[in-house]
Amino acid sequence: MAPIESQRGIPRWLPALALLLIAVRVGVALWPEKKGASHALVHWVSIADAKGVAASTRKPILYEFSAEWCGPCKLMERDVFNDAKMAARINEHYVPVRVVDRQQEEGANPPEIDQLQRRYRVQAFPTVVVADAGGEERGRVQGYGGPDAFTKFIHDHAP
């Protein structure tokens, strides 16, 4: 019979694996900072992937049109997209796509952003548009009217 002490031993590979994975995790945490990715709670999908993901998951697309210089967009970011509960609701019911305007910073927008802004007649920031996988508009809200109004909008247009 093995000695009692060995019954309470920890397998050596477990702390080693934990340390290795923690090291990898630290590396992973540093990597996106270099690449400019975010640690957003909302799982933003790229414009190119949005329709494919919407078709597979059968969820509507939630386009968030914003700009770096837009104050209300930052307020909405803090109140809505950085709220764990709200982010979970958005991830559950929608395919979220962030469309950031670059007109002021770069003089012109990339063609895909320009096309989306024209298609959904975006005239002010923030504008949030709900569209089906085919791109048909299902609802929109222009400007930021506070977390309660936005929660109602998200709830009303969820499938």
Add this chain to the structure above:
Amino acid sequence: MSGVVFAETLRRHVRHGAYLTAIAVLAILAATAGSVGGNPSLWLTFVTLGTIIIGCQLIGPEFSSGTLQLVLAKPVNRSAYLLSRFAGVVVAAWILVTLPMLFDVLARIFFQHQELHSADFAVPVNTGIENLMLCALLALFGAMTRSYLNVALYFLGEITLYALDSGLRSIARHDYAPSSFLRDHPGIEKGVVAIIRTLYPEGPPTFDWRWTVTVVSNVVVALLLACLIFRRREVPYGAD
């Protein structure tokens, strides 16, 4: 790891009538969702529920029933026992995701004539990874409690953290005494959110290796803590 404990844990689940019924029901739900082009999260919610039911039996009830006392009277390494139980439960939980996912995908191909996208697989696979963390937490809580208190702690933690997050946000938005303090120290809110994301991860709709590595590293740390607690735990006869 103990092959016998792993195989016995898996066998106990996959030969149970309720488990087989759950798989059949999930397969029907997934096939129905796939045939009408429904959202896979419809059936994935039940997968998570099934994982909680399987996972809550990981270690606590064995303590209460006296089985654990009998098992540990033999020269079995406690950590190997706990990890093997965890592995058995995880495989049983992953079968709950994999089989219905195949039905879902086949139904999409045959009834919807849908071209497959990586998201068809990403959402169920990420749910499987989420459930890995769920099982690790149930093992951790089970290592320090009795009976089904592990699942109670799991839900208590989730409800408390979400309530705390909502409460802090609400206070910060209004004009109460600590509002300005919270606004000046956004790290407090971010800290609560980081804890929520660590303990209760939510999978993205596409494959994301960064998210996967983060969750797996959290799982291993939770298991290491569970082993450290379980090795010190007193398991007297007639505990309950």
